[in-house]
Amino acid sequence: MKLAIFSGQYFWFDGEHYSTDEAFVKFVTSFHPYFEKIIFCDAVVKEKKNQAYILDPTTTEVCPLPYFSVYSFWKNILFVYPEIYRVIRDNIHRWDMIWLPGPHPVSFLFACMCWRMRKPFFQVVRANLMEQVRHRNRGIRKYFVMGLVAILEHVSQRLARKNLTFTVGWEMYNAYKRRGNQVHQIAVSLVSDKDIEDTLISKPFGLHKPVRLLIVGRLDAEKGLHFLIEAVEDLIEEKRLDVVLQIVGKGLMGGEERNLHQEVKKRELSKHIRFLGYLAYGPELYKLYRESDIFVLPSLSGEGVPQTLFEAMACGIPIIATNVAGIPHLIRDGENGLLINPGSPSEICQTIERLINDSELRNRLSRNGLSTVKNHTLEAERDRMICHIQELRIEELTVFC
Numbered sequence: 001m002k003l004a005i006f007s008g009q010y011f012w013f014d015g016e017h018y019s020t021d022e023a024f025v026k027f028v029t030s031f032h033p034y035f036e037k038i039i040f041c042d043a044v045v046k047e048k049k050n051q052a053y054i055l056d057p058t059t060t061e062v063c064p065l066p067y068f069s070v071y072s073f074w075k076n077i078l079f080v081y082p083e084i085y086r087v088i089r090d091n092i093h094r095w096d097m098i099w100l101p102g103p104h105p106v107s108f109l110f111a112c113m114c115w116r117m118r119k120p121f122f123q124v125v126r127a128n129l130m131e132q133v134r135h136r137n138r139g140i141r142k143y144f145v146m147g148l149v150a151i152l153e154h155v156s157q158r159l160a161r162k163n164l165t166f167t168v169g170w171e172m173y174n175a176y177k178r179r180g181n182q183v184h185q186i187a188v189s190l191v192s193d194k195d196i197e198d199t200l201i202s203k204p205f206g207l208h209k210p211v212r213l214l215i216v217g218r219l220d221a222e223k224g225l226h227f228l229i230e231a232v233e234d235l236i237e238e239k240r241l242d243v244v245l246q247i248v249g250k251g252l253m254g255g256e257e258r259n260l261h262q263e264v265k266k267r268e269l270s271k272h273i274r275f276l277g278y279l280a281y282g283p284e285l286y287k288l289y290r291e292s293d294i295f296v297l298p299s300l301s302g303e304g305v306p307q308t309l310f311e312a313m314a315c316g317i318p319i320i321a322t323n324v325a326g327i328p329h330l331i332r333d334g335e336n337g338l339l340i341n342p343g344s345p346s347e348i349c350q351t352i353e354r355l356i357n358d359s360e361l362r363n364r365l366s367r368n369g370l371s372t373v374k375n376h377t378l379e380a381e382r383d384r385m386i387c388h389i390q391e392l393r394i395e396e397l398t399v400f401c
Contacts, residue, residue, distance in 0.1 A: 052280035103156035168304030169326020219251030
């Protein structure tokens with residue numbers, strides 16, 4: 001059986017191998033034991049280069065879609081949609097099951113073709129797209145984009161009425177569950193049992209000097225990094241604490257990443273805040289996690305359940321995260337992490353100071369975090385999905401209406 005997936009991410013081809021820069025591909029390819037082949041039906045960038053995650057041609061294929069930017073998709077929809085339609089039409093007969101992201105403007109086209117060709121499909125909703133675009137856009141464009149997303153969200157929830165749907169986090173689960181009875185809550189995790197075992201062996205205890213704060217993720221507005229930067233300044237100037245913040249990730253060129261660099265420079269914090277850029281999922285990233293003292297996630301909204309929380313737990317780092325979206329359904333305040341309100345530099349500052357001064361609390365959060373993540377490994381989350389996917393049969397498909 002062949003599983004095709006439209007993941008919504010981009011791939012590159014160097015003439016020999018396909019690769020991508022998003023670690024999500026590792027979660028998808030973990031399904032290979034249950035499928036003969038994993039086929040990525042995604043846009044391929046014309047530039048020839050290798051990215052961090054190279055596909056194994058023995059277990060995966062790429063069915064190239066024409067390149068399009070999701071940010072300018074609606075400007076080019078009349079040109080892009082027909083080309084995508086032709087690719088699906090010419091290849092769908094080779095696929096036994098299709099995995100779609102929701103909501104996405106191309107997913108609806110895939111869903112219509114699946115219904116027409118009697119192909120089983122399911123969708124995975126990974127984040128609150130409405131909240132993401134609300135923070136990423138300004139002015140009239142903001143309201144225009146939110147209107148388009150509202151339409152996509154409506155379509156995606158209509159699909160959930162009679163088709164298998166997985167949601168990441170309880171916020172989206174509650175929104176979609178009202179629409180259908182085939183909605184299931186999952187998480188996307190790349191953590192393995194071995195990662196947890198390695199932490200138990202190698203994780204040093206005690207604080208470094210200076211105290212090492214860490215955040216890993218996209219450098220987008222909804223991540224709330226401006227509030228964390230202000231909190232670091234307060235820790236240094238008002239609390240007289242010696243801390244360094246390491247930021248791992250990248251953003252759009254000329255966008256939020258540039259703004260963050262400018263803010264750090266303006267506040268004269270370059271000695272205390274370091275931008276490490278993008279680090280691929282693997283030993284180097286895990287080494288950085290284990291050499292850090294506190295993981296901080298000041299997200300404003302838009303999160304499902306960030307996989308970086310699982311990574312931090314697997315590395316034994318105490319976590320501070322905001323009480324938004326699906327986060328409070330993973331983080332239990334005072335047990336396996338500390339929850340704070342979004343958009344509050346003073347609360348971030350006070351909570352970091354609290355952890356620095358309370359070794360017993362740090363150790364309890366670390367131990368309980370390791371215990372929590374054992375239930376959310378890649379294998380565990382994949383197998384939860386497989387249990388429902390195996391129940392999916394062609395005769396169960398119904399008309400989308």
